[in-house]
Amino acid sequence: MNKNNFFELSFDELENFFTNLGFPRYRARQVFSWIYKNNVYDFKQMSNLSLDLRELLNSSFDLSFPKIQNLVESVDNSLKFLFNLGEDNFIETVFIKHRNRNTVCVSSQIGCPVGCMMCSTGKIGFKRNLKVSEIVLQVLAVESFVKSKMGKIDNLVFMGMGEPMLNFDNVIKAIKILSDKNGKSFSPRRVVISTSGFVDGIKKLKAVNLPIKLAVSLHATTNELRSKLIPINKTFNIDELIKASEEYALASKRRVTFEYVLMESINDSDQDIIRLKDLLKGLHAHVNLVKYNQSLSDVKIKTNIHRIKLFEKMLNNFGIKTTIRFSKGEDINGACGQLALLTELSSSLDDEL
Structure with a gap:
């Protein structure tokens, strides 16, 4: 049976x-x-x-948990789990230890179909959406592994493998299961869903009427550049994305976080600062400035630390709340944009895994 x-x-x-x-x-x-x-x-x-x-x-x-195929620990105490879902399907999930909270970076798809230039996940292609159980079990399995030493999980961020808005129903159902008052009672206010810019998904999230925090991968101030970095911009341009994000902020009463990975000589000019100010001034927005992670990309791109500090100073002076976010787990390919199932990029799994 x-x-x-x-x-x-x-x-x-x-x-x-x-x-x-x-x-x-x-x-x-x-x-x-x-x-x-x-x-x-x-x-x-x-x-x-x-x-x-x-x-x-x-x-x-x-009630079985997925097999932990591999586990790597970072110098900053982050942990990257490689879960074996069977039938040669693998996902990566990252545990991030902060001073006063524990976060799990959750995957929503095996691979990703979006193909953002600065993200490694898309390089392995797209296999399928994760089931509700496969999302829920990432959280339970990681918490079971770390709880005795690190404590319970405080925050969930859907910033792992895949585009959450393309697996919307399963992601939302998993969040509702984890937040149900009869069970784990996880607060939706401690959940972040990140999107590369699927406006229809943002509108659906607004209709769900949960105080989930929205994060948007912006990374450019012109449609020409953003379409090269994030192909979905050809369907939902920057103006549409900003409008939908502000509508979500007003409905959820939560500031929307705009992620901006600085890439030297690509999107870090003085004009980019002004354009970013013009896009977000007066909105319920928060900007996270992120250092570019070289990851598996063949394109040699750097982040100029002086420029990232200038962006932070100038945007804050313009009244736009801005912080520099230092990614955790970079040494284990667990940082922003680095989840890429390295085991699947080789011809076969190593025997010891």
């Missing part, structure tokens, strides 16, 4: 499972609590359930 993956189920769907079989509705709350609050991933250990019910659940649902 094939089992269903438990981590595909929302709380309401689990309630329906029990009531359809004639069980009281509260059984769903008990089971959801065991798994998402108490981190018990074995039905046989759920002591307030009858033995018969435990056996039914055990025969109906799979």
